[in-house]
Amino acid sequence: MDLFKKTGKMALGSRLRLFTTRITDDAAKIYDWYHIDFTPKWFPVFFILAEDVPKTITELANEIGHSQPSVSKIIKEMIGAGLVNENQTSTDKRRNVVALSDKGREMSERLVLQCADVDAAIDGVISEAHHNLWEALEEWEYLLDHKSLLKRVQEQRKLRERKDVEIVEYQEKYQGAFKSLNEEWISTYFEIEEADRKALDNPKSYILDKGGKIFVALYKNEPVGVCSLIKMDDANYEYELAKMAVSPAIQGKSIGWLLGLAVVNAAKELGASKLYLESNTELKPAINLYHKLGFKKIVNRSTPYARCNIQMELTLIN
Amino acid sequence: MDLFKKTGKMALGSRLRLFTTRITDDAAKIYDWYHIDFTPKWFPVFFILAEDVPKTITELANEIGHSQPSVSKIIKEMIGAGLVNENQTSTDKRRNVVALSDKGREMSERLVLQCADVDAAIDGVISEAHHNLWEALEEWEYLLDHKSLLKRVQEQRKLRERKDVEIVEYQEKYQGAFKSLNEEWISTYFEIEEADRKALDNPKSYILDKGGKIFVALYKNEPVGVCSLIKMDDANYEYELAKMAVSPAIQGKSIGWLLGLAVVNAAKELGASKLYLESNTELKPAINLYHKLGFKKIVNRSTPYARCNIQMELTLIN
DNA sequence: TATATTTGCATAATTAGTTATGTAATTAAT
DNA sequence: ATTAATTACATAACTAATTATGCAAATATA
Numbered sequence: 155m156d157l158f159k160k161t162g163k164m165a166l167g168s169r170l171r172l173f174t175t176r177i178t179d180d181a182a183k184i185y186d187w188y189h190i191d192f193t194p195k196w197f198p199v200f201f202i203l204a205e206d207v208p209k210t211i212t213e214l215a216n217e218i219g220h221s222q223p224s225v226s227k228i229i230k231e232m233i234g235a236g237l238v239n240e241n242q243t244s245t246d247k248r249r250n251v252v253a254l255s256d257k258g259r260e261m262s263e264r265l266v267l268q269c270a271d272v273d274a275a276i277d278g279v280i281s282e283a284h285h286n287l288w289e290a291l292e293e294w295e296y297l298l299d300h301k302s303l304l305k306r307v308q309e310q311r312k313l314r315e316r317k318d319v320e321i322v323e324y325q326e327k328y329q330g331a332f333k334s335l336n337e338e339w340i341s342t343y344f345e346i347e348e349a350d351r352k353a354l355d356n357p358k359s360y361i362l363d364k365g366g367k368i369f370v371a372l373y374k375n376e377p378v379g380v381c382s383l384i385k386m387d388d389a390n391y392e393y394e395l396a397k398m399a400v401s402p403a404i405q406g407k408s409i410g411w412l413l414g415l416a417v418v419n420a421a422k423e424l425g426a427s428k429l430y431l432e433s434n435t436e437l438k439p440a441i442n443l444y445h446k447l448g449f450k451k452i453v454n455r456s457t458p459y460a461r462c463n464i465q466m467e468l469t470l471i472n
Numbered sequence: 473m474d475l476f477k478k479t480g481k482m483a484l485g486s487r488l489r490l491f492t493t494r495i496t497d498d499a500a501k502i503y504d505w506y507h508i509d510f511t512p513k514w515f516p517v518f519f520i521l522a523e524d525v526p527k528t529i530t531e532l533a534n535e536i537g538h539s540q541p542s543v544s545k546i547i548k549e550m551i552g553a554g555l556v557n558e559n560q561t562s563t564d565k566r567r568n569v570v571a572l573s574d575k576g577r578e579m580s581e582r583l584v585l586q587c588a589d590v591d592a593a594i595d596g597v598i599s600e601a602h603h604n605l606w607e608a609l610e611e612w613e614y615l616l617d618h619k620s621l622l623k624r625v626q627e628q629r630k631l632r633e634r635k636d637v638e639i640v641e642y643q644e645k646y647q648g649a650f651k652s653l654n655e656e657w658i659s660t661y662f663e664i665e666e667a668d669r670k671a672l673d674n675p676k677s678y679i680l681d682k683g684g685k686i687f688v689a690l691y692k693n694e695p696v697g698v699c700s701l702i703k704m705d706d707a708n709y710e711y712e713l714a715k716m717a718v719s720p721a722i723q724g725k726s727i728g729w730l731l732g733l734a735v736v737n738a739a740k741e742l743g744a745s746k747l748y749l750e751s752n753t754e755l756k757p758a759i760n761l762y763h764k765l766g767f768k769k770i771v772n773r774s775t776p777y778a779r780c781n782i783q784m785e786l787t788l789i790n
Numbered sequence: 791t792a793t794a795t796t797t798g799c800a801t802a803a804t805t806a807g808t809t810a811t812g813t814a815a816t817t818a819a820t
Numbered sequence: 821a822t823t824a825a826t827t828a829c830a831t832a833a834c835t836a837a838t839t840a841t842g843c844a845a846a847t848a849t850a
Contacts, residue, residue: 157516157519157520157535157536157537158610160519161515161516161519162587162591163590163591163594163595163606164515164519164587164590164591165515165516165519166495166594166606167492167495167496167499167512167515168512168513168515168516168536169609170488170491170492170495170609171492171496171836171837172537173488173609173612173613174485174488174489174492175837175838176616177484177485177488177621178485178489178806180616180620180621180622181485181621183622184621184622184625187622187625187626194485194486195486195805195806195807197479197482197483197485197486198475198479198483198486201475201478201479201483202475210828210829211828211829211830212827212828212829217475218475218486219475219490220807220808221807221808221809222828222829222830223807223808223809223829223830223831223832224806224807224808226829226830226831227806227807227830228806230830246815246816246827246828247814247815247816247828248814248815248816248827248828248829249815249827249828249829250828250829250830267629267632268625269480269482270628270632271625271628271629271632272481272482272625272628273480273481273482274628274631274632275621275624275625275627275628276481276484276621276624277481278624278628279612279615279616279621279624282611282615283608283611283612283615284607284611285603285604285605285607285608285611286603286608287603287605287608287609287611287612288481288484289602289603290601290603290604290605290608291487291488291491291605292476293600293601293602293603293605294491294597294601294605295491297597297600297601298494298498298597302498303495303498303499303502303593303594303597304498304501304502304505306593306596306597307502307505307586307589307590307593308505309593310588310589310590310592310593310596311585311586311589313592314585314588314589314592489806489807493807493808496836513835513836513837528798528799529798529799529800530797530798530799538837538838539837539838539839540798540799540800541799541800541801541802541837541838541839541840542836542837542838544799544800544801545800545836545837546836548800564797564798564845564846565844565845565846566797566798566799566844566845566846567797567798567799567845568798568799568800791850792849792850793848793849793850794847794848794849794850795846795847795848795849796845796846796847796848797844797845797846797847798843798844798845798846799842799843799844799845800841800842800843801840801841801842801843802839802840802841802842803838803839803840803841804837804838804839804840805836805837805838805839806835806836806837806838807834807835807836807837808833808834808835808836809832809833809834809835810831810832810833810834811830811831811832811833812829812830812831812832813828813829813830813831814827814828814829814830815826815827815828815829816825816826816827816828817824817825817826817827818823818824818825818826819822819823819824819825820821820822820823820824
């Protein structure tokens, strides 16, 4: 298929499907040529039963990796072909214990030679090829058991998007973004308070000049998130993490996490021993993020914000 | 799947099927995760249309290697999803020319990033694996185009069966087989004649002592075929190939061919320049075999056998 | 020009699997 | 000893492909 040279690996599934039908079609022809009245799809079930241990439908399904109804149907067909007997003795009347019939056992013997020929033929292809398909399948099964394709794609996306994300220090030109990003989420969930307005309108005098810091997350060079480290006027805490805001349009790119890390690192560099924050339990993703950053809930602090119903701290052991 | 360690390569088809569904299921989850309303089975058709050249149903089917009804259905679904427009201008009213809609083109752009991530993820698996699945598939497609799996299995069977076949020179103990194998086919098609009886009862005096040879084909050490090289008493021909008989139970194992070769080679070794035989056109497989050995039909020879209606010769250019 | 053949496609029926569902038999829990 | 939960399995409905079939349009042929 020339197509797959162009599509890239995205079409792996399609390519596999096409290839699989090709192999299965040939398998059917092979049974035919050996004058063996047999269907490729019976093979896995038949193979297990050829070990001559009676099995239930469900046991067979588990061993061959099919669904139970699939085995149910296959067994029905094989009974029709006289290869299998059902309802072998069992005290449990729910179970349908099946085993090869005499005709089945006889067919099993006849299949041995065919199996040997097919095995040799496939080994032939393998030896002609540079890349071993059989081994590759085994490896892929193992690797995907370990980490699914979905998971791997998710990681790739993160990796790609991280490349587009940059955390920079505040500059005058980001004042608009600093204000609007914060106003967006505050007004969505709560009311904007006087304390907010002061800080958002005058970040320089209210945050930076007092010894705080503001970080801006740029996505493709556009500001999409902000977070500040605010110097506190308190005996217990020197710094507060506050005014964290990420554009809702750009969720799932770890921007909150990166901003949080930047603030925590800045606090460490400034020699802070603890970091404080206040928030609201309604904001579940935010609380989750704070937990991930290592913050723990504390109690009994006063706050100028009405919306605050949870307070947290992070101990920075340098 | 542990099963496949036991079954051997015979279960390649089953293994591939299982693996394919696994990949396809994950692919569906991936589209989902990207919030793209798309089905893996649309991908090949979509990919072709994304080149922005309108195509007919049949053209698409050929390019992606599906049947025409399959594409017909896929297109119907994609029209339903608003990704494709049908009945683009065509003078030929049978043709259904389809192309991406604006929504389809937009989706194509969104898919680019996802494709890149999937590609990278699959490349990741490939780099973790020792055997390259993608390359292996490409090689197998090529190798099976060149020679099908069926053909390869047929060859393996021949090879296996040849190992059980041995051509040996006549010994006294094979006299019974020499007689009965010949009597079997002669009496099936014709009458046993006096000339037959003499040679079959006394191979030593009638064939060997006159400077001829007899070869016996053993299958698993049992005599299943015979053929003789008989010294002739004729100005034109020194040797005749005769009394070729193969047990009907053991057809298709090239035993006739091997016996014929043995006789021809013996004739060459004895320095014969031509080899003669007579037969009956009723015996089509035999005549075919003689042709394959290089014999050509000749005319106007007398023969002691009533059943003979064709005569052939082989020129042995050493 | 009329007729036969070929082509393009939709629709129907089939295949080999899947989930979803219902029911009887068994086991666990009160 | 009931009742609730679980289990084993068959059956039904769905899925993504396939072949088979039929019909209209276009092309070739007489």
